[in-house]
Amino acid sequence: MLVAAAAIAAGIFLWPRPASPPPQTATAQVNFGGPFTLVAAPGQPFASNKLAGRPYAIFFGFTHCPDVCPTTLARLVKLRRLLGSDDAFQIVFVTVDPERDGPREVGSYTQLFGSKIIGLTGSTAQIAKVKKDYGIFSEKVGTGDAYTVDHTATVLLFDKDQKFQSTISPEESDDTALAKLKRLAGQS
């Protein structure tokens, strides 16, 4: 129930929308995540089981996003430094704009932050599936080369067993976010 409330508050869309009455426990329908195979730089497949064994924070954005996306990634890098180890959790960036973001684009983007970030893209179908599994909304706005993409800006946190744990919203303080990451990394 709490997980569902937190997810709704965080703006994560509950896919699939149940057509029948909701099940007895809300947690049963909130099952973010799941296996995926995407593409990492410079162009090789990346299966989600590569993430197993260590927690991860996953964020969906796009490389033509100059403000919120780099701010979110820079913040995750900063918070991970505060935890004292790059092994505390993995940072995963998945593009919602596979049209413009190939492996080269996500690769060069994620390298900008001076700390390891796993940058992923895929076919339109692969991205659509992972967005659905992770409850991510995105919508292209504008036409031509100048388009932008509205998208869920919430970071999703998964434990080392790839189970959904919590979220970080851009509106939360660093202290709140850090407490969640400490729990995720088993430091509290």
Added chain:
Amino acid sequence: MLKPLALTLALALASCSAPGPKISAHDAWARATGTADRAAAYVVIDNKGGADQLTGARTSIGEAMIHESSMDGGVMRMRPIAAGEGLSVPSNGRLTLAPGGTHVMIMGLKKPLQAGDHFDLVLLFAKARPQHVQVAVKPAGAM
């Protein structure tokens, strides 16, 4: 002889009743960029005079416009401020353009911005004269 004096007095009185803005822009910065031809610039605008509005921006490195990021039910939306509207620079106050909020969006970058670079930005106001400010490019990981 009297007429010009009266006019001068009238103008002086008019400017007293509505003091003009006294704008200074500082601490401008932007993050280094990758392959995408877009950047966001941030700046602090101080005003020691009357209220004004930031209406636009210009730069030689691309096409600049004022954008606002806003959260709507967890979804981040980024939009240019409406044509003819500006961002309020309060009298004796400050307007801060900072990550995750309002920023100068620069599109059509001719080359990526690298940490250590500088570029010129001109901020345009409804009343005050255009303000030139040097933007320092910081590493992408800067907050």
